[in-house]
Amino acid sequence: xxxxxxxxxxxxxxxxxxxxxxxxxxxxxxxxxxxxxxxxxxxxxxxxxxxxxxxxxxxxxxxxxxxxxxxxxxxxxxxxxxxxxxxxxxxxxxxxxxxxxxxxxxxxxxxxxxxxxxxxxxxxxxxxxxxxxxxxxxxxxxxxxxxxxxxxxxxxxxxxxxxxxxxxxxxxxxxxxxxxxxxxxxxxxxxxxxxxxxxxxxxxxxxxxxxxxxxxxxxxxxxxxxxxxxxxxxxxxxxxxxxxxxxxxxxxxxxxxxxxxxxxxxxxxxxxxxxxxxxxxxxxxxxxxxxxxxxxxxxxxxxx
Amino acid sequence: xxxxxxxxxxxxxxxxxxxxxxxxxxxxxxxxxxxxxxxxxxxxxxxxxxxxxxxxxxxxxxxxxxxxxxxxxxxxxxxxxxxxxxxxxxxxxxxxxxxxxxxxxxxxxxxxxxxxxxxxxxxxxxxxxxxx
Numbered sequence: 001x002x003x004x005x006x007x008x009x010x011x012x013x014x015x016x017x018x019x020x021x022x023x024x025x026x027x028x029x030x031x032x033x034x035x036x037x038x039x040x041x042x043x044x045x046x047x048x049x050x051x052x053x054x055x056x057x058x059x060x061x062x063x064x065x066x067x068x069x070x071x072x073x074x075x076x077x078x079x080x081x082x083x084x085x086x087x088x089x090x091x092x093x094x095x096x097x098x099x100x101x102x103x104x105x106x107x108x109x110x111x112x113x114x115x116x117x118x119x120x121x122x123x124x125x126x127x128x129x130x131x132x133x134x135x136x137x138x139x140x141x142x143x144x145x146x147x148x149x150x151x152x153x154x155x156x157x158x159x160x161x162x163x164x165x166x167x168x169x170x171x172x173x174x175x176x177x178x179x180x181x182x183x184x185x186x187x188x189x190x191x192x193x194x195x196x197x198x199x200x201x202x203x204x205x206x207x208x209x210x211x212x213x214x215x216x217x218x219x220x221x222x223x224x225x226x227x228x229x230x231x232x233x234x235x236x237x238x239x240x241x242x243x244x245x246x247x248x249x250x251x252x253x254x255x256x257x258x259x260x261x262x263x264x265x266x267x268x269x270x271x272x273x274x275x276x277x278x279x280x281x282x283x284x285x286x287x288x289x290x291x292x293x294x295x296x297x298x299x300x301x302x303x304x
Numbered sequence: 305x306x307x308x309x310x311x312x313x314x315x316x317x318x319x320x321x322x323x324x325x326x327x328x329x330x331x332x333x334x335x336x337x338x339x340x341x342x343x344x345x346x347x348x349x350x351x352x353x354x355x356x357x358x359x360x361x362x363x364x365x366x367x368x369x370x371x372x373x374x375x376x377x378x379x380x381x382x383x384x385x386x387x388x389x390x391x392x393x394x395x396x397x398x399x400x401x402x403x404x405x406x407x408x409x410x411x412x413x414x415x416x417x418x419x420x421x422x423x424x425x426x427x428x429x430x431x432x433x434x435x436x
Contacts, residue, residue, distance in 0.1 A: 175353070197317075216317075217356075221316060283314065
């Protein structure tokens with residue numbers, strides 16, 4: 001299947017020798033919903049800006065609908081909707097004026113969708129942008145990003161700073177868009193339940209690299225955590241070298257190790273490999289997985 | 305029929321949907337021939353990706369619980385899958401032994417298990433949780 005967004009070996013640094021992105025490769029297929037995860041500073045926003053043609057990669061290739069976003073910005077932006085993390089809208093305009101501006105830019109602007117969203121968000125077009133609450137401003141930004149019916153919607157922290165009800169409304173709107181227009185969505189988020197809810201796949205960035213790229217069902221069923229007492233296995237390398245090990249972290253006196261495989265299989269294999277009995281295994285929600293994989297600093301673990 | 309999903313639950317979302325639908329069929333809340341919500345309706349109602357709904361429906365269809373009629377929608381199969389009833393009974397007896405053994409180890413008496421089974425029956429047929 002042709003992908004509509006493709007990152008090939010993307011690297012970028014802001015300071016020499018300190019890469020923010022260090023060889024990132026993945027792609028998004030039409031109609032797919034991909035959650036982009038990672039700690040603060042993992043490079044999510046940088047990657048999104050590269051996709052939007054706002055930044056050049058220092059090496060590697062980015063293609064949106066097969067086009068370069070820096071060489072053919074207009075052709076790309078016509079078909080993409082984008083809401084930035086801290087979307088700044090012109091404060092002195094009214095909602096109506098801002099919408100008029102967008103309608104003028106995009107020939108395929110859909111008035112029906114615009115009315116529907118204004119209605120649903122309960123926005124009155126006469127209000128000035130500067131009078132809006134944070135949630136309302138995000139809703140206006142989303143409206144401006146989707147009414148030209150993009151084939152790809154890129155949302156950087158769409159839920160940032162929104163209350164749960166506003167967040168849910170944002171998700172509902174995204175899902176409806178996906179259903180009605182077949183829009184693919186790439187969104188970065190720290191809300192793991194949002195990612196689990198609407199995401200089909202997640203890409204986890206860690207220190208500028210793709211740490212994990214899996215479909216979410218596979219992740220739930222085929223990735224598990226094993227807890228092994230440190231007293232029984234003092235050397236972390238013994239666990240790290242086992243097949244299928246994705247990461248190990250020390251929590252009090254136990255190793256928390258994430259493995260490929262369902263809990264029963266992992267339990268069996270670990271017992272056989274380490275020949276000890278007191279290992280516990282279980283599946284783990286995304287939030288736990290995130291913490292296990294990118295939460296602990298490896299250096300502290302080895303020093304401990 | 306009202307479905308719900310818990311994104312951070314033990315099961316993946318598509319399995320949560322599968323379980324609730326098979327529970328409803330088992331409890332008679334979904335009757336053979338009854339129409340199910342479309343991918344799109346259910347995805348918007350639950351606020352989950354439509355592909356997740358599709359995956360749940362595809363699996364249920366492969367298992368013979370539901371069928372898609374082109375252009376008409378998805379329905380509970382008029383004839384539900386029956387494996388060999390004797391083989392099923394053996395499996396269920398085995399599961400019952402396991403369940404009782406677990407209950408006795410947890411310190412429950414047989415009478416408590418009777419009550420628990422009755423509750424489970426009511427949950428399946430009414431669709432309401434007795435206790436969480």
